[in-house]
Amino acid sequence: MKKILPFLFVLLHTVTFSQEDAWVYFNDKPNAQTYLSNPLSMLSQRALDRRAAQNIAVDIQDVPIHQNYIDQITAVPGISVMAKSKWMNALHIRGTQSVINGLTTLSFVHHVDFANKTLNTNKNTNTAASGLFNKTLDVQTNFPYGASAAQIQMLNGHLLHQQDFTGTGKIIAVMDAGFPGVDTTDPFLRLRTNNQIKGGYNFVNRNANFYTGFQHGTQVLSNMAAYVDNQLVGTAPDASYYLFVTEDINSESPLEESLWVEAAETADSLGVDVINSSLGYNLFTNAAYNHTYQDMDGNTTFITRGANIAFTRGMIVVVSAGNEGAKPWKFITAPADATNVLTVGAVSASEVRAGFSSQGPTADGRIKPDVMAMGAASVVTTQTGEIGYNNGTSFSAPTLAGLVACLWQALPNKTNAQLVQIIKESADRYTNPDNFYGYGIPDFQQALNTALSTASFAVNGFNLYPNPTAGTITITSPDNTVARFVLYNSLGQEIMKKNISSLQEETISLESFTSGIYCYTIVSGEATFSGKLIKK
Known part of the structure; x- marks a missing residue:
């Protein structure tokens, strides 16, 4: 860092x-x-x-x-x-x-x-295997974002929030340099009051005092978790968090890579869903330890190999691309080169790449960064509770990581690999990526729509299609089954109920309903299956 x-x-x-x-x-x-x-x-x-x-x-x-x-x-x-x-x-x-x-x-x-x-006299290489509870919809959530609206709306994250996908039930681990003020200042009061800080650890000092160190972690966390009316709302205000100090601000050492991996293992064991890391490593205090660009091949540095393994455990790892774009190094830093992490570069409010945002490709020729989010003049809070602005991919990464948690809340049956791919495919340069913008700026509402737009929905023999629909849907059921289809609006109000017989396909008209996202349940005996339905 x-x-x-x-x-x-x-x-x-x-x-x-x-x-x-x-x-x-x-x-x-x-x-x-x-x-x-x-x-x-x-x-x-x-x-x-x-x-x-x-x-x-x-x-x-x-x-x-x-x-x-x-x-x-x-x-x-x-x-x-x-x-x-x-x-x-x-x-x-x-x-x-x-x-x-x-x-x-x-x-x-x-x-x-x-x-x-x-x-090193040996020729060994150490490769790491790589791979690829919803809230009751009784109200819509319209947060008073204030100045932070731009960084959320750029990704259409506010549309997820309006559907009550705000991170509830998901856990994010934050690896950083310290979190002073998170335990005392007003921007994190809502987080503390709702007991959303699950715990943490200071790996640098080997103690439980993680509310110390450098405030970089505090600012990073604020992009996801802070809440100040009409000033700053994080992208996952209802997620839970573990806070891990892995970065020693007093020096730059390879040990920090090992502490990061140790923290990632801890996060895995605790059941964390998403890891956010706004840290990157290439040059060290002792120049003999420096990485080279050739090391940015997705499988060489200790931290990158650890990030790859974290993905194989079922977590999504979101990392900053680095702030080297205008420096001689200019490329991404480790672990941003890892094969399966979501590497996030930075753009301005006008969606133009920030000059400091590190570029790709990886040393083995892969596209990096993967996606972009707002990191120039990002709204953050400091350790004293002051709301201000800061620049860096350090802030684009958590802004996106929070929405990853929200999207996973909306799509709980998706794997980490599926979700990462859906997010990439929603980005505005997906068909024409480059090594400055990657696949571009994701659209999280489009990602949700795409995930719900499979040719059909089939669970335990029930089939619902098409989704999205322009006017009608068809539901089929298994033999000898009688079920009930119930449709709800965005306020959780029941607006339709139909009995479904296994003797025929049931075609249901939605022509009278306005465009939007609806919830449905299929009740069969003691079993209930729920999902989202898009009316174009």
């Missing part, structure tokens, strides 16, 4: 680097079967439910590192264990080069990987 405090390099130029950062990777997890036979010993029920909903199996990467391995490494004189990753089966360690190299003599050590790549 050097772009936030560039003067750190001047302040820290006298630091010496006798100690090296490295990762030590292990061969196996001897007690894996014990954990795999009891998934609740490593993942919460909510995490398991998220996996089950997407047909994602618990696997060896979910199993913790063998404690005996950790103990033996910790006991080696001159070695400091700084972080750990069960997904990678690795520890982030610090020590002299000779002591770290000596670890390779241990039978359970697969290899070590120095952050300073010139010190």
